[in-house]
Each structure stands twice: as C-alpha cells, then as structure tokens.
C-alpha cells in the first residue's frame with residue numbers, strides 16, 4: 001500500500017517524543033501558543049485546518065470522504081465533514097467491519113469502508129477508481145479490504161476501470177448502464193490518449209477543472225480537437241459541471257442522439273474533390 005498518514009498538523013505526545021521533543025519543550029510550546037491542546041495527549045500546530053481541530057477536539061476521528069480527500073483520492077462534493085466518534089451518533093460515518101481503534105485520521109482502508117456505506121454506488125466506484133489510478137492500493141488490496149462489506153458493495157469492484165477523474169467514472173458508469181459500449185483511455189495515433197471512444201469515431205473528453213483551466217491546456221485541448229476532427233473523429237467535450245450537475249440535459253441526449261444516428265460508426269468515404 002502506497003499511502004502515508006496525511007500530515008495535517010495534529011500530533012500526539014508519542015509523535016512529539018519520536019520527533020525528539022522533551023516534556024519541557026512541549027509545555028513551553030503550549031505556553032507560547034505554538035502548540036494547542038485539543039484533548040489529552042493530542043495537540044495541534046497553528047497550521048492545522050479548523051475542521052480537523054474541531055473534529056479531534058470533540059473526540060472524533062477524521063474518516064470516510066474527508067479522510068479520502070486528505071489521502072489525495074477523488075471525492076464528490078460534500079456538505080459535511082465526515083467523522084466517527086467512540087459513541088456512534090446519528091450523523092457519524094460507520095465503516096463496515098470491526099470497530100477500528102481511535103486515532104486522528106483513519107487509515108485509507110478504513111476510510112474506504114466508511115465511504116462504502118456513506119456514498120451512492122456511482123460515487124463509491126469513482127473513489128475506487130481513484131484509489132487505483134493514484135496507486136494508493138492495488139485491486140487485490142481493495143478486494144481484501146472490502147471482504148468485510150456486504151456482497152452488494154463487494155460487487156462494485158467489478159465495475160472499476162481506468163479513469164483519471166471522478167467525472168470520467170460517472171460518465172463511464174452512466175453510459176454503460178444504457179448499454180453503450182465504450183472504451184476508456186484510448187490511445188489515438190498522432191493525437192494521444194482520449195478519455196473515451198465509442199464505436200469507431202465518437203470521442204468523449206471530460207474536462208476536469210484542475211487539468212483543463214490552465215492556458216497551456218486550453219491551447220493543447222483545442223489542438224487535439226482539430227487533430228481528431230482532421231482524422232475523421234467527432235469530439236464531444238463535457239465539463240465536470242455537465243456531468244455532475246446537468247447530465248440529463250447536457251450529456252445524455254447528445255451522446256445517445258449521435259449513437260442513434262449511427263454517427264459513431266465510420267462510413268465509407270464519400271467521393272469528393274477538393275482543389276489542392
């Protein structure tokens with residue numbers, strides 16, 4: 001497993017000792033405000049994010065979607081901080097499997113088991129795709145982790161595939177659920193890798209905000225589109241917003257409409273003459 005406990009500026013007495021802090025240094029740091037006591041034996045540096053200090057101060061453990069984000073996993077937008085407490089309360093996240101020990105941030109497998117209960121299926125598959133894409137766990141490790149979850153959850157592992165972002169996963173799952181055959185991450189000669197290819201020539205690109213808003217990528221995307229069109233492809237470019245918030249209006253009718261018209265298939269080239 002290629003994961004490190006995320007560093008969020010919250011630390012235990014034991015961690016401080018391991019870093020060579022004496023009790024005297026710790027007390028001096030607390031006295032001067034460089035170290036904040038959150039609860040017995042747990043401290044925060046001033047850099048610790050406020051959500052994390054409030055969860056830990058209230059006796060909670062950072063888990064589920066909030067922990068996944070700290071590990072660098074794609075996560076859906078969420079309005080709450082995901083945590084669990086020793087005495088489970090109504091809005092706490094509950095990982096499948098045996099009750100894990102109390103700590104500051106749950107290890108990645110525990111956070112995955114909490115998200116398995118907390119997230120809708122599509123979003124959970126996007127989390128699994130992201131864990132694999134970022135090489136944080138292998139498929140085998142995920143399979144062993146999910147062994148304690150119900151069969152309904154374990155079956156979702158069969159739906160993982162290559163995806164570079166959550167919006168790509170959602171697109172793949174939704175189009176496949178309509179029995180549309182598509183291939184993710186296809187290499188096209190002279191152009192590079194496209195997000196999806198349907199049939200012979202319908203290319204779908206999903207623009208995530210992080211990767212497509214720089215000026216460099218703005219030019220690169222347009223150059224790629226021109227090269228694809230010159231090679232006879234049809235390129236549909238959707239945004240994260242189209243996929244997540246406007247699927248039924250912005251994405252589904254366009255893709256389904258083109259497939260119904262059989263525009264995803266190559267036709268024999270019509271005879272044409274272009275003056276050189």
Ligand SMILES: [Zn+2]
Nearest residue numbers: 064082093118
């Ligand atoms: Zn949760």
